[in-house]
Amino acid sequence: MSSITRAPRSCGACCAARWRCGPPRRCLWSTSRVTFCDSAGLNVLLQIRLDAERQGTVVHLARPTHIVTRVLEMTRADLLFPLDPDVPAVRETGGG
Numbered sequence: 001m002s003s004i005t006r007a008p009r010s011c012g013a014c015c016a017a018r019w020r021c022g023p024p025r026r027c028l029w030s031t032s033r034v035t036f037c038d039s040a041g042l043n044v045l046l047q048i049r050l051d052a053e054r055q056g057t058v059v060h061l062a063r064p065t066h067i068v069t070r071v072l073e074m075t076r077a078d079l080l081f082p083l084d085p086d087v088p089a090v091r092e093t094g095g096g
Contacts, residue, residue, distance in 0.1 A: 025057040028084060032063035037071045045072075049080060060084045 029048070034041070045061075052059045060082045061068065072078035 025055075026060055027052060027057050028060050028062040030062045031065060031068045034065050034068050037067050041068075042071055042075060042077060045081070046077065058082065 045059075049059045061072075062084045064072070064083055064085065069078070069083070072081060072083075
C-alpha cells in the first residue's frame with residue numbers, strides 16, 4: 001500500500017524527492033501511485049501547499065489516483081490544487 005502520509009512533509013524535502021519545479025514557479029507532485037489517503041494524507045497535502053505558497057510556488061497534483069481525487073472532492077480541497085491528470089509520469093528520484 002502506498003500511503004501519502006509517507007511523503008516528505010516540507011516543500012524543500014518534496015522538491016528534492018518528487019517534484020519537477022520550474023518557471024513560473026509551478027511544482028508537479030505525482031500522486032499516481034497513492035493507494036490510500038485519509039485525513040492525515042490530506043493534511044500532508046495541505047501543509048505541502050502552504051509551504052510552497054510561502055515560497056511563491058503553486059503545487060499541481062500530477063496524475064492523481066481515484067482515491068486522492070475523491071478525498072480532495074469530498075473536502076472541497078480540489079479547489080486548492082490544480083490537477084494535471086494528463087501529465088506524463090514524473091520520474092521519481094530518491095526513496096519513497
